[in-house]
Amino acid sequence: MIRPLGDRVVVKPLPSEEVTKSGIVLPDTAKEKPQQGEVVAVGSGRLLDNGQRVAIDLKAGDKVLFSKYAGNDIKIDEVEYLILREMDILGVIE
Amino acid sequence: MIRPLGDRVVVKPLPSEEVTKSGIVLPDTAKEKPQQGEVVAVGSGRLLDNGQRVAIDLKAGDKVLFSKYAGNDIKIDEVEYLILREMDILGVIE
Amino acid sequence: MIRPLGDRVVVKPLPSEEVTKSGIVLPDTAKEKPQQGEVVAVGSGRLLDNGQRVAIDLKAGDKVLFSKYAGNDIKIDEVEYLILREMDILGVIE
Amino acid sequence: MIRPLGDRVVVKPLPSEEVTKSGIVLPDTAKEKPQQGEVVAVGSGRLLDNGQRVAIDLKAGDKVLFSKYAGNDIKIDEVEYLILREMDILGVIE
Amino acid sequence: MIRPLGDRVVVKPLPSEEVTKSGIVLPDTAKEKPQQGEVVAVGSGRLLDNGQRVAIDLKAGDKVLFSKYAGNDIKIDEVEYLILREMDILGVIE
Amino acid sequence: MIRPLGDRVVVKPLPSEEVTKSGIVLPDTAKEKPQQGEVVAVGSGRLLDNGQRVAIDLKAGDKVLFSKYAGNDIKIDEVEYLILREMDILGVIE
Amino acid sequence: MIRPLGDRVVVKPLPSEEVTKSGIVLPDTAKEKPQQGEVVAVGSGRLLDNGQRVAIDLKAGDKVLFSKYAGNDIKIDEVEYLILREMDILGVIE
Numbered sequence: 001m002i003r004p005l006g007d008r009v010v011v012k013p014l015p016s017e018e019v020t021k022s023g024i025v026l027p028d029t030a031k032e033k034p035q036q037g038e039v040v041a042v043g044s045g046r047l048l049d050n051g052q053r054v055a056i057d058l059k060a061g062d063k064v065l066f067s068k069y070a071g072n073d074i075k076i077d078e079v080e081y082l083i084l085r086e087m088d089i090l091g092v093i094e
Numbered sequence: 095m096i097r098p099l100g101d102r103v104v105v106k107p108l109p110s111e112e113v114t115k116s117g118i119v120l121p122d123t124a125k126e127k128p129q130q131g132e133v134v135a136v137g138s139g140r141l142l143d144n145g146q147r148v149a150i151d152l153k154a155g156d157k158v159l160f161s162k163y164a165g166n167d168i169k170i171d172e173v174e175y176l177i178l179r180e181m182d183i184l185g186v187i188e
Numbered sequence: 189m190i191r192p193l194g195d196r197v198v199v200k201p202l203p204s205e206e207v208t209k210s211g212i213v214l215p216d217t218a219k220e221k222p223q224q225g226e227v228v229a230v231g232s233g234r235l236l237d238n239g240q241r242v243a244i245d246l247k248a249g250d251k252v253l254f255s256k257y258a259g260n261d262i263k264i265d266e267v268e269y270l271i272l273r274e275m276d277i278l279g280v281i282e
Numbered sequence: 283m284i285r286p287l288g289d290r291v292v293v294k295p296l297p298s299e300e301v302t303k304s305g306i307v308l309p310d311t312a313k314e315k316p317q318q319g320e321v322v323a324v325g326s327g328r329l330l331d332n333g334q335r336v337a338i339d340l341k342a343g344d345k346v347l348f349s350k351y352a353g354n355d356i357k358i359d360e361v362e363y364l365i366l367r368e369m370d371i372l373g374v375i376e
Numbered sequence: 377m378i379r380p381l382g383d384r385v386v387v388k389p390l391p392s393e394e395v396t397k398s399g400i401v402l403p404d405t406a407k408e409k410p411q412q413g414e415v416v417a418v419g420s421g422r423l424l425d426n427g428q429r430v431a432i433d434l435k436a437g438d439k440v441l442f443s444k445y446a447g448n449d450i451k452i453d454e455v456e457y458l459i460l461r462e463m464d465i466l467g468v469i470e
Numbered sequence: 471m472i473r474p475l476g477d478r479v480v481v482k483p484l485p486s487e488e489v490t491k492s493g494i495v496l497p498d499t500a501k502e503k504p505q506q507g508e509v510v511a512v513g514s515g516r517l518l519d520n521g522q523r524v525a526i527d528l529k530a531g532d533k534v535l536f537s538k539y540a541g542n543d544i545k546i547d548e549v550e551y552l553i554l555r556e557m558d559i560l561g562v563i564e
Numbered sequence: 565m566i567r568p569l570g571d572r573v574v575v576k577p578l579p580s581e582e583v584t585k586s587g588i589v590l591p592d593t594a595k596e597k598p599q600q601g602e603v604v605a606v607g608s609g610r611l612l613d614n615g616q617r618v619a620i621d622l623k624a625g626d627k628v629l630f631s632k633y634a635g636n637d638i639k640i641d642e643v644e645y646l647i648l649r650e651m652d653i654l655g656v657i658e
Contacts, residue, residue, distance in 0.1 A: 002441065004467040005433055034166045034177070043467075044433065051428045052145045057099055057138065065096065065168065065177070072410045072466055074441065083410070083441070083466045090166055090177045091098040091137075128260045128271070146239040151193055151232065159190065159262065159271070184260055184271045185192040185231075222354045222365070240333045245287055245326065253284065253356065253365070278354055278365045279284040279292070279325075316542045316553070334521045339475055339514065347472065347544065347553070372542055372553045373474040373513075378629065380655040381621055419655075420621065427616045448598045448654055450629065459598070459629070459654045504636045504647070522615045527569055527608065535566065535638065535647070560636055560647045561568040561607075 002076070007046040007086045009058060011037035011066065012079065034065040034090050040081060056086050063093040096168070101140035101180045103152060105131035105160065106173065128159040128184050134175060150180050157187040190264070195234035195274045197246060199225035199254065200267065222253040222278050228269060244274050251281040284356070289328035289368045291340060293319035293348065294361065316347040316372050322363060338368050345375040378452070383422035383462045385434060387413035387442065388455065410441040410466050416457060432462050439469040472546070477516035477556045479528060481507035481536065482549065504535040504560050510551060526556050533563040566640065571610035571650045573622060575601035575630060576643065598629040598654050604645060620650050627657040 002010050014036045039062040045055045058064065070088035074081050096104050108130045133156040139149045152158065164182035168175050190198050202224045227250040233243045246252065258276035262269050284292050296318045321344040327337045340346065352370035356363050378386050390412045415438040421431045434440065446464035450457050472480050484506045509532040515525045528534065540558035544551050566574050578600045603626040609619045622628065634652035638645050 001470055002467040003470050005462070005465055008466060010467065034168060047424070047430060048141070048145055049143045049425045050145055051424055051426055051430070054141060054145070065166075067166065072441075072443065074410060086099070089099055090102060091096040091104065094095055094097050128262060142235070142239055143237045144239055148235060148239070159260075161260065180193070183193055184196060185190040185198065188189055188191050222356060236329070236333055237331045238333055242329060242333070253354075255354065274287070277287055278290060279286040282283055282285050316544060330517070330521055331519045332521055336517060336521070347542075349542065368475070371475055372478060373472040373480070376471055376473050377658055378655040379658050381650070381653055384654060386655070423612070423618060425613045427612055427614055427618070448629075448631065450598060504638060518611070518615055519613045520615055524611060524615070535636075537636065556569070559569055560572060561566040561574070564565055564567050 002041060002074070002081070002083070004041055004043040004083055006043050007056065008043045009039055009056060009084050009086060009089065010041040011064060011071075011082045011084055011089075012040050013037040013082060014063070035068045036063060036065055036093070037082065038063055043086075046086065058086070058089065058092065065090045065093065096135060096170070096175070096177070098135055098137040098177055100137050101150065102137045103133055103150060103178050103180060103183065104135040105158060105165075105176045105178055105183075106134050107131040107176060108157070129162045130157060130159055130187070131176065132157055137180075140180065152180070152183065152186065159184045159187065190229060190262070190269070190271070192229055192231040192271055194231050195244065196231045197227055197244060197272050197274060197277065198229040199252060199259075199270045199272055199277075200228050201225040201270060202251070223256045224251060224253055224281065225270065226251055231274075234274065246274070246277065246280065253278045253281065284323060284358070284363070284365070286323055286325040286365055288325050289338065290325045291321055291338060291366050291368060291371065292323040293346060293353075293364045293366055293371075294322050295319040295364060296345070317350045318345060318347055318375065319364065320345055325368075328368065340368070340371065340374065347372045347375065378417060378450070378457070378459070380417055380419040380459055382419050383432065384419045385415055385432060385460050385462060385465065386417040387440060387447075387458045387460055387465075388416050389413040389458060390439070411444045412439060412441055412469065413458065414439055419462075422462065434462070434465065434468065441466045441469065472511060472544070472551070472553070474511055474513040474553055476513050477526065478513045479509055479526060479554050479556060479559065480511040481534060481541075481552045481554055481559075482510050483507040483552060484533070505538045506533060506535055506563070507552065508533055513556075516556065528556070528559065528562065535560045535563065566605060566638070566645070566647070568605055568607040568647055570607050571620065572607045573603055573620060573648050573650060573653065574605040575628060575635075575646045575648055575653075576604050577601040577646060578627070599632045600627060600629055600657070601646065602627055607650075610650065622650070622653065622656065629654045629657065 004010050039058050042056045042058050045053050047053050067088050071082040071084040098104050133152050136150045136152050139147050141147050161182050165176040165178040192198050227246050230244045230246050233241050235241050255276050259270040259272040286292050321340050324338045324340050327335050329335055349370050353364040353366040380386050415434050418432045418434055421429050423429050443464050447458040447460035474480050509528050509530050512526045512528050515523050537558050541552040541554035568574050603622050606620045606622050609617050611617055631652050635646040635648035
């Protein structure tokens with residue numbers, strides 16, 4: 001498995017079917033469209049200039065929306081994942 | 095529903111009719127025109143460099159003006175929403 | 189009315205006649221020319237990194253000069269206003 | 283008169299004759315040439331991130347050199363002035 | 377050997393065969409693909425603005441993923457290495 | 471004379487003959503070549519975000535190397551000077 | 565000799581023969597290739613925003629790797645040197 005560093009999270013993108021099931025659809029407009037995924041692992045968090053480490057406000061299993069063009073792709077045991085920064089996560093689907 | 099992260103807010107854009115009713119019209123000029131909407135959910139707020147979390151100065155139900163090209167579109171149960179940063183909100187209509 | 193957020197102010201631009209009356213004329217040169225207006229509402233102020241909120245050094249009724257291309261236009265009850273950041277205000281006419 | 287905000291100063295540009303009298307001439311080279319002027323009013327000063335206001339190191343009457351393309355033009359009672367940031371002032375002629 | 381300065385690490389890139397063995401494959405997509413390597417040496421860490429030195433969250437022997445275009449190449453005794461900043465390391469393979 | 475503001479220094483550029491005498495020659499390469507000069511006046515120093523003023527590590531009479539394209543030209547009593555920021559000074563010739 | 569200011573160091577670039585002797589070769593790839601040199605003089609160090617001066621983690625005699633296109637060339641008594649910032653030094657050869 002991957003342990004993300006600092007303010008990074010590993011996310012498994014969700015295919016379109018699951019997206020429809022949760023009632024959330026990403027419209028086809030001119031603006032940047034977010035994508036859905038499930039958090040798989042979270043880093044230790046961002047380090048503030050005063051030396052304080054800020055825990056990432058996410059946990060494994062969270063369904064999240066993230067900016068479509070953010071992050072780095074990676075494939076582990078034939079499954080695709082994304083490594084994103086916490087700031088690329090827009091919100092949690094609850 | 096969406097729980098926005100950090101300094102983000104979820105806003106439901108208002109159609110033009112409601113805009114007229116409140117007496118506010120966005121003129122057609124060369125400058126960037128703001129758009130109106132209703133706050134649906136607010137994040138936990140921006141984190142300062144000293145570790146202090148600053149609550150967003152908005153609450154669900156607030157009618158707000160925001161920069162037209164800001165944010166990410168999303169559709170939940172056939173309703174369109176926007177995920178914006180607090181700094182993209184210009185003001186509250188009172 | 190509009191309650192501006194943070195370091196923003198709502199300004200009502202002054203037409204050219206009033207500008208002449210106050211003895212201030214904006215010359216026609218190659219440099220960016222400021223515009224005059226009257227402050228209508230001020231936000232709660234900018235937030236410093238130490239968590240201190242700094243009140244805006246302006247009050248409703250102040251006649252101000254501001255950068256011509258700054259801010260967002262808005263029309264309330266047929267009157268045009270501008271939403272500006274405090275840093276776009278150059279000075280107060282006294 | 284104009285009360286400049288924050289780290290801004292109002293400067294009255296000096297015509298070329300006065301420049302010659304003080305023994306300072308701005309050469310005609312490829313580099314950016316500074317211009318001379320007299321400080322007319324100073325703002326309350328820049329605000330540091332720790333909340334401390336730093337008085338501008340200039341007073342009305344100071345003859346200053348400033349970057350030629352800096353600032354905003356304004357004309358008061360037929361006299362031209364410039365609104366500059368303190369950081370655009372290179373030095374004081376003593 | 378190289379002692380990296382500050383927030384830098386020396387990494388020995390891993391050839392594709394070892395990558396396959398660990399079950400991690402880097403897919404061929406439009407996004408930037410990370411590369412794998414083994415940490416060989418770590419610097420003393422980043423210095424915060426408060427004067428605190430933050431140890432790098434990595435140790436020699438760690439298998440890491442890093443951004444493909446990051447860092448500087450160097451060859452020591454016929455072996456190629458990369459000098460990267462800690463922020464170019466995406467995560468640790470565990 | 472000129473009193474430079476903040477982190478600025480006034481430098482009198484040295485002609486090429488003096489440069490040769492001190493044994494330092496600026497080679498003709500693709501990289502940016504520094505120029506030599508003598509410090510004539512120094513400002514009060516840079517102001518840190520904590521409100522502390524940091525004295526400039528230079529004094530009148532110091533021979534310095536500076537980046538060739540930095541600063542503003544000025545001519546006082548037929549002598550050419552440069553107003554530079556302390557950070558444009560590369561080092562002192564001792 | 566040159567006394568570098570602040571976070572700068574004076575480095576004497578090493579010719580290719582010495583590079584080979586130490587067993588380190590800089591490969592010919594598309595990435596930016598570092599260059600080797602010997603530290604001749606170090607400045608007083610970078611100044612943090614809290615007023616603390618941070619000594620440069622290098623001393624005269626250190627063999628260093630640095631980014632090829634960094635710094636300013638200078639020739640003293642017919643010998644070529646480079647003035648670099650500490651952050652352009654990638655690591656020390658030990």
